[in-house]
Amino acid sequence: MPDVRDALMIGKRSDGKLVRRPLSPHLQVYKPxxxxxxxxxxxxxxxxxxxxLILMVWWLVAAASGPKSFAVAQGFIGSPIGLILMFGWTLSLWYHFFNGIRHLLWDMGWGFEIKTSHQTALVVVAATAVMTVICWIIGLAVWL
Structure with a gap:
């Protein structure tokens, strides 16, 4: 039985001659x-x-629905699982924000050099960590 992938590898040049096209390598070939x-x-x-955002909408709807609903939502968000989810959400928010700025700089044509690209990636990670920690210090100080 012929392999289906063989049919995918056959193509035609502009002059009509059949040629074998290469397949893309799998993820195992790539280095991070x-x-x-x-x-x-x-x-x-x-x-x-x-x-x-689904968690935040639940919290807002619960706040609008009354004290009992709000207490349930607030209890979940204040639980260890809820705090872990909120920490991950905060981390994601800051990473996405700073990497979005990096992409805007790319859209303006700046930062495509490999050295600059690596530097801005490190800046994104560092800024994410710093802002996440600052948010949680302020948030916990106000909450507790």
Whole structure:
């Protein structure tokens, strides 16, 4: 039985001659790089922000629904699981924000050099960590 992938590898040149096209290598071939890692993390934080938004909408609806509903939502968000989710949401928010600024700089044509790209990736990670910690210090100081 012929392999289906063989049919995908056959193509025609502009003169009509049949040629064998290469297949893309699998992920195991690639080595992790700063640019690919930051891109993947940016997509993951976008998903995390969407999930976190569901939690925030629940909290807002509960606040509008009355004291009992709000107490349930606030109890979950104040629980260890809720705090972990909120920490992840805060981390995702700051990462997505700073990486978005990095992408805006790319849109203006700045930062495509490998050295600059690696430096801005490190700046994004550092700024994310700093702002997440600052938010949680302020938030916990106000809450407690």
């Amino acid at each position: 790089q700063v640019s690919s890692s930051t891109s993947i993390i940016n997509r993951m934080t976008g998903i995390a922000l969407s999930v976190g």
